[in-house]
Amino acid sequence: MNTDTQNTSIDFALLGHPSSYEHLGDIFRHSRPDFNREKLTKYRATLEKIFEWTPSYASPDLLLIPLAGGRQVSGRLIFCNFLPETIHSPRKMLAAYQKMRDGCNVAKDLGAKVVGLGGFTSIIGGTQGEKESEELGIAITSGNSLTAALAIAQLDKLLSRLDWDLGDRTVAVVGASGDIGRACALALAPRARQVLLIARNRAKLEELRCEMPASAEIHVSTNVQDATHASIIIAATSASQPILSEADLRPGTIVCDVGYPKNLSYASDPRPEVLAISGGLAEMPFALDITYYTQLPTPTVMYGCFSEAMILAMAGRYESYSIGQGRITQDKMENILALAQVYGFQPASLFRGKTPVTDETLSTFLQCSYQPKEAR
Ligand SMILES: NC(=O)c1ccc[n+]([C@@H]2O[C@H](COP(=O)([O-])OP(=O)(O)OC[C@H]3O[C@@H](n4cnc5c(N)ncnc54)[C@H](OP(=O)(O)O)[C@@H]3O)[C@@H](O)[C@H]2O)c1
Known part of the structure; x- marks a missing residue:
């Protein structure tokens, strides 16, 4: 991972969100270790409100993936600031959906050619993923074919x-x-x-x-x-x-x-x-130091949804491989798993x-x- 992100055009972006308020607390503590559980409980309502108002933005850290021949592809995590547990009305759903769209725009502005929708960012888009891809002129994948495989x-x-x-x-x-x-x-x-x-x-x-x-x-x-x-x-x-x-x-x-x-x-x-x-989950042939955000056991373990976007970028296949709902076929699952294995990813x-x-x-x-x- 590299923090020198000035003027670096990226290949892929991974849209994510915290899984819960507790997870959001862990993310806060990553940059502010003094932010203990007591403070998180005391200021919960305020923090949730500030979080809700925060627009989607890119992590400053560059995710660098080595390829054969000394080449590499690069990407960024894009934080879409909503919590699944707070989406309990059509208005909240629309606000989260807008953050997903904004996240895709942030990715596009950074030069990304494929976006992976993590967790609920694909669910709130639902069948709309295709519309976003066409409107924004960027490939978008839910990563669900690889996740299922x-x-x-x-x-x-x-x-x-x-x-x-x-x-x-x-x-x-x-x-x-x-x-x-x-x-x-x-x-x-x-x-x-x-x-x-x-x-x-x-x-x-x-x-x-x-x-x-x-x-x-x-x-x-x-x-x-x-x-x-x-x-x-x-x-x-x-x-x-x-x-x-x-x-x-x-x-x-x-x-x-x-x-x-x-x-x-x-x-x-x-x-x-x-x-x-x-x-x-996949085991990657390289480490990404983002476990504070993924909550996964090691830096080489990764969600299928994020892995799919990275693999498409590594292969130079900027396509909306998994999009919409109910369209995953056994062939799609087998093909993306085979491509993953070509690039050293394993279950x-x-x-x-x-x-x-x-x-x-x-x-x-x-x-x-x-x-x-x-x-x-
Ligand atoms: N591990 C990974 O790498 C990875 C990657 C991508 C996605 N995911 C996660 O995988 C999950 C599924 O994603 P998806 O894209 O397949 O979602 P989806 O297409 O929206 O499907 C969700 C399913 O859950 C059912 N459901 C929702 N709430 C339920 C409840 N309270 N009780 C029983 N069934 C319920 C829905 O049917 P009804 O509405 O009829 O109940 C539907 O069948 C999500 O949590 C997503 O974040 C994980």
Whole structure:
């Protein structure tokens, strides 16, 4: 990372936002260590208001990515200053959407040719992403194709370490009618014993059911708690607060939590008979010193959404690879994962929050979570 950003035209930009007020506090403390939790609590209303008024702006730090032959591509983080937990009215939604558009404009002014929409910046844009791309004359990607591909690859890695066969298992996809959830459900349906599609809007789930392979056993539910009947849960909702609790999971359950903010609330003491992993993450072949902002376990671990934009920039493919909703195909997932691997990105190792999932964690999980076949 380099702070000499004067006159440097960038190749890519990553639009992000804090996942919660607590995360915003961590970001404050990165530059003002004296800003302790007590002050953050005391001044919460004021700080939230100031944050709401702050326009989208670029981080001063240049993100430098080395390429073969001594070349490099460069980018910047663009801060879109909204908190998912405060978007509870159409007016707030519109304000956040405007910050996403402003962030794209900031990126364009800096010379970026592709923008990656992190977390809620793609959700508030929804199907509009294409409009922004056309209007602003800049490629925009949600990164959801790579995120879904990474989540499936991480899950497969875990299943193979556990020697679990997907064909024996019930998989619940929470947020199944969403962009990432749909892609994951379609990828897993041909291989799983049965798939449970969960979200709030039943009509959208029924539409998705029609897209599923005829041979797959599919069930639909609008009750999130039904996910606890499955032994594998992929959580990819746009909820601004956790909607599942680790404490409620049956022994022998795996959760792959793709949400940002997280969809699962973690128990303060990990339950050894449950495995919760962060999904949709890549291991990069270089480090970016922005963990204060990403909240990820190491500087080489990165979100799929940001990784996709960086990989497109590295390949010189300035295109809106993942845009709109419901358009991710298996080919798109495979192709972007293959391109990622060309540039040295891999599905990330497994973490529960920031703690690595070790062989010991897995063998303890297996020992205390046996389920008879019919209960899987
Ligand atoms: N790990 C990464 O690198 C990465 C990358 C990109 C995105 N993400 C995160 O992944 C998540 C999904 O993104 P997306 O683009 O797929 O979102 P999306 O297209 O907006 O879909 C969201 C899904 O969640 C469902 N949902 C929302 N609130 C819910 C609730 N309270 N209970 C149950 N279902 C609910 C929605 O359906 P209903 O409205 O019908 O309930 C929909 O099915 C987000 O948290 C996003 O920030 C992570």
